[in-house]
Structure formats: structure tokens, C-alpha cells
Amino acid sequence: MATDPVYRHWSFDEVSNNQVKDHSGNQVDLNLSSQKSDDGVLGKGLEFPAGSQALDLGDLGLKAPVTLSFWMKTNTTQNDGRIFSQLNGPVHGQAGALRINGINIELWNAKNWISIIKGISDQGLWQHIAFVFRQDGKVIGYLNGKASSAYRSSFDFKGVSAGLAGKYMGQYGENFIGSLDDFRIYKSALNEQEIKDLYPSDLFEKSQKLLAKEVKNQIGANGLYDWKDNMVIAPRMRDAAGLLLPLQSYDETIKRGMSFILDDHLEWFGAEETLLDDKGKMQRPWVYYSNVQHNGIPFPRAVDRMTSYPAFHHALNIKTFISYWKYAGDERALQEAIDLADWDIANSTPTDWAYGSMPYSTFEHKKPGGFRDGAGIMPDKSAILALAYLDLYEATGKDRFLKAGEAIAKTLSLRQRPNGTWPFRVDPKTERVVEEYTSSVIYAVKLFERVDKFNENSHYRPYRDKTWHWLVNGPIKTKEFRGFYEDIPPSPRGRTNYDCLDTIRYLLANRTEDNGYLEMAIELNQWIEKIFLDKISGFEPAEGIREQLQCNYVMGIHSLNWASMLMELAQATGDEKMRQRAQQTANYTTYYLQPDNRIVVGFDYKQLWYSCHVGVILYLFDFVETSKKNPKSKVRFKI
Structure with missing residues (x-):
């Protein structure tokens, strides 16, 4: 009171x-x-x-x-x-x-x-x-x-x-x-x-529910919500030197963003009846939907109106849930990670297929495959989710998550090509190549290393070395980073930065005084800034990163992913200006948080993407002071 x-x-x-x-x-x-x-x-x-x-x-x-x-x-x-x-x-x-x-x-x-x-x-x-x-x-x-x-x-x-x-x-x-x-x-x-x-x-609860119901009804004759009129772009806050301040603290941004996911989310989501699976269980919206309108209602006629990308996006969710559990001690978050991983394991490819025990990179209308994947899967996304499984194993001690990660590593080793790569999209049953090229192999490198570390052996070392050799002599030199996103058609001229950023992180984590990894990392970041970086008008001196050349928009998740990496690069080089640039971009992304706790993709983006919401939270953890992080809670969850 x-x-x-x-x-x-x-x-x-x-x-x-x-x-x-x-x-x-x-x-x-x-x-x-x-x-x-x-x-x-x-x-x-x-x-x-x-x-x-x-x-x-x-x-x-x-x-x-x-x-x-x-x-x-x-x-x-x-x-x-x-x-x-x-x-x-x-x-x-x-x-x-x-x-x-x-x-x-x-x-x-x-x-x-x-x-x-x-x-x-x-x-x-x-x-x-x-x-x-x-x-x-x-x-x-x-x-x-x-x-x-x-x-x-x-x-x-x-x-x-x-x-x-x-x-x-x-x-x-x-x-x-x-x-x-x-x-x-x-x-x-x-x-x-x-x-x-x-x-x-x-x-308050009654008023919130009535208002939410009214907002959902505020759609035009075409079934589309007027998102532009309801987008909040707050006045910028600056310090005495003119530098951009966060709109609210990183801690508040994280907690409000997680509240949007964990607290009564189904009351915001506008199609609860579509979430029942074939066993009559109610799933969370992000299981079947990658994006919805800004009022929580699915798009009425969009080609991807009920499409999700489990292998990649669910990995982001799982990592974010685990991080929030560690940060805030909220056991609901850990349970969400467990439930989502169990769903992905249960909905993986049959074990006797060529690419067995692999999660699907696309689900369409509650069925595996579809949209641009067709009958294919993306092996690189399986490695990404496998790494999230291993994170969950470390958080819970549950062997099923270790086994799921190991099963993916085994399949990748069996299907590795002589040059150390895999197709970007491949039919998991017949091995028919759906789309050939991807640069996204750093996750397989990391997976092979982590599984060997858990098992205290070097079983996957030859596979790791072959892939790393291709990456060092291929994309790291040629800068042909492309073939990453599930909803993008193939193009030799397309360029992306997501796996490049994680390659830089790997180089920094494994650098020595004489292996040249630091120089490689600096060069890759210079390439990213040249191709993808924008100055953000009205938020100067903050900078933003565009997702890719085929979806050429500055987005919060990708800007913060880059800023998080840039902070690591600043620590490795001692470059204070670089650290300040990273901080300014982190401050900028706090403005994406809306009054109802949604974190938008960008101010000019009509879709609300769950991956872009949780991705901002995930990378903001890298900017929260260590002193503010809470110890892990005592684990109490369903098994």
C-alpha cells in the first residue's frame, strides 16, 4: 500500500x-x-x-x-x-x-x-x-x-x-x-x-482481459491489425554527453520480456484452439507459430501463417529459458525448456532413417517439413538444437538430453561428406539434396567438441578437424557466409551473418598468441560491419545490424547478437571505443520493448516473431552486470 x-x-x-x-x-x-x-x-x-x-x-x-x-x-x-x-x-x-x-x-x-x-x-x-x-x-x-x-x-x-x-x-x-x-x-x-x-x-485483471479482447477485434476488413498505429517508439533518453541511455534497465527489459512469455501468454495469443496436438495436449504458440500479428492473432492469409522452425527457434527458446532460470530463479522457465526439448525429441526423424534422430527445421500446419524445406531438413539446425540439449543436460542432469545431443552428433558424423560439410537442406530419409550450400558448420564443430568433452575421449575429433579445416579455408577466407534461414529461397548472392558471428566467438575463445585467430576474428567483424551495419537515425550513436541481404532489415536480435560479440572482441583487443559501441547498441534494443512487454523485431516490421523476442532477452544477459545475477534456484520440476 x-x-x-x-x-x-x-x-x-x-x-x-x-x-x-x-x-x-x-x-x-x-x-x-x-x-x-x-x-x-x-x-x-x-x-x-x-x-x-x-x-x-x-x-x-x-x-x-x-x-x-x-x-x-x-x-x-x-x-x-x-x-x-x-x-x-x-x-x-x-x-x-x-x-x-x-x-x-x-x-x-x-x-x-x-x-x-x-x-x-x-x-x-x-x-x-x-x-x-x-x-x-x-x-x-x-x-x-x-x-x-x-x-x-x-x-x-x-x-x-x-x-x-x-x-x-x-x-x-x-x-x-x-x-x-x-x-x-x-x-x-x-x-x-x-x-x-x-x-x-x-x-485490474478484468480490465486487462476486456481490453485485450477489444484489441484483438480491432482489425480491418482484411483481417489485419493496424500495427503501425500501435507501435510505440519512445522518446530517446541521453546522458550529459549525448550518448544514448537505455529506455529501461536491461534487468527490467529481460524480466518484462519474460513476463510476456511466462505470464498468461495464452490470454494474449489469439488462436488457442489451434494449439491442440494430435494427442489432445495444448502446446505453446511457439511450437507451431514462428510469427503472428502484433495483437496475437495469426495472419489470415500469409503463406507462413502457421509455420514454425523448431530446430533453430526452439534452441533459442531453450537457451533463453535456461538463462532466465539461472538469472531469476524462475522454475517455470526451466520447465518450459524441458517441455520444449521433450517435444522436439519426440518429433524428430525416425532413428532408422539416413538422417535419423534429427529435429525438423520446419513444421507447417502441425506437420513436419513443408514451406521452403519441403521434405528436407537442415543438418546445421540439428547441431544448434543439439547444443541446446547439452545445455539442458547440464542444467537438469537428465540423461535423455545428453543422449539426444549424442544421437545428432552421431548422425552428423555418419553423413559428413569428404570435404567436412553437409548439404543445407536434405531429405532425411533418402539423402536427396534439396539445397546444396551452407556456411553454417561452426555448430557441428562445437557439438563434436562438447560431446567428446562429456565422454572424455576424442571420438569425434577427426570429424571436427575436417569441418574446421573446410571453414578456415572456405568462408573465413572467402566471406561466403550464406545458406542459413529456413524461409529464404536459395541465392548465390545472398549473405548472412548469424553463423559468422558464432564463428568469431569461437575464434576468440580459442585464440592463442600465435594461431592468428584474433586477426581472423577482427577481419570477419570488419566484413560484417561493411555489409550489414547501419547507423540508426534518431538513436545515434547506436548502430544496428541487418539480418541478411535477402531480408535487409535492422532487427533487435541481430543487432544485439553482434553487440554481444563486439563486447567479447573489445575485451580481447582492449578497444574501449569498441566496448562503447556495443553498449550503445544494447541500449538501443531496449527501445524495442513495448508497453505490453512484447519485444518487436523492429519498428517497421509487421510481424511479431517469437525468436526475435526471446533472442533479445538471450543476448541482453551478456550485458547485465554479474552482481545482479541471482544464484540458481533449487530444481523442482516435472520429469
């Missing part, structure tokens, strides 16, 4: 002599004009019909820290409906004024209107709104108990008359039309828990 007493509190439950009572004890009762009682969230609310006058709150005498808290509803789309503003007095900056503009609540920061809370209802739903103005000049908005990002704004309603539902100075904007309930003002900055404790939790 709030530790400081409430400064003003109009519940609107009692109307007497055309006044509403102030329950704060300060006896600042309000005189009504044309307002009338309405059914509220708790008891009665107050309706402000079209043409009504403002409620004069008098001189509040307040500057930050301040908290404004109230319930509101409206049935009217408003472009400049003033909720809280200055009514009279000296012309004044009125920092802290609020207005409703479409489906957003905007704040006047004495210079500009900025959207703090996005996606409110204009369909008559009660929603709780709170604005917390902190002493440090930051403001946080809350919608139904959930925080938005922090923005810069003061609060200054001292020496002027404040008002509810009235035009600025009686002239500018329009009076708010709708209803308010339980309006409170605190002379302190309440924290998130204190906001939640103002009301019974079921009130």
Missing part, C-alpha cells in the same frame, strides 16, 4: 448539494456543473457529457514527485480531449497536463505532447490510468496496473488552477467526454506495487 497519505481523493460516490466530497481529509470538495453520477468501477463514477464544464480543482501547489491515479471510460473517439489541465492563472508550462488523443493518452512535457499510454479503449470499458512523476524528472504511465516505459517530464501545477475535463485556459483543446472514477493525487511517486495495491487485483 502507499506509505504516504493521499493528497486529494474524489471517489465520486457521494454527491450532495451539487458537490463531490474530497475523502483525503483536506476538505477540497468540488462544485459540479452539468456532470452527473454514473455507475463506476467502485460504487459511483462521474459522467462528463458533451458540453459539460470542467471541474475546478483549485491550486494544487504541486511539483514532482506526484502520482495521479484514476479510472476512466469513454465511448467517443477524441483527438484532443483534455483530462487534466490548467484552467486559469498565469500562462504557464503546465507540464503534466493529460489529454486523450485517439487510443492514446498523451502528456504535455512543457514542450511537446508525447504518447505515454497507448491502446486505450474508446468502447466504454473502464480502465485504470496512473501517471507517476518522479523527482528525477522521469514519468511512468500505467494502464490497468502495467507500466509503460519511462519518459522525461516534470510536473508543475503550482500557482495555477488545475481542472478535470476542461480546456487549457478555457480555450485550447476540447473538454474530455466520458466518465471518471476514484480520482486520486499523491504528493509522492508510487512504485508499481503500490499502484497495484490501490485496488483488488481482480479489478
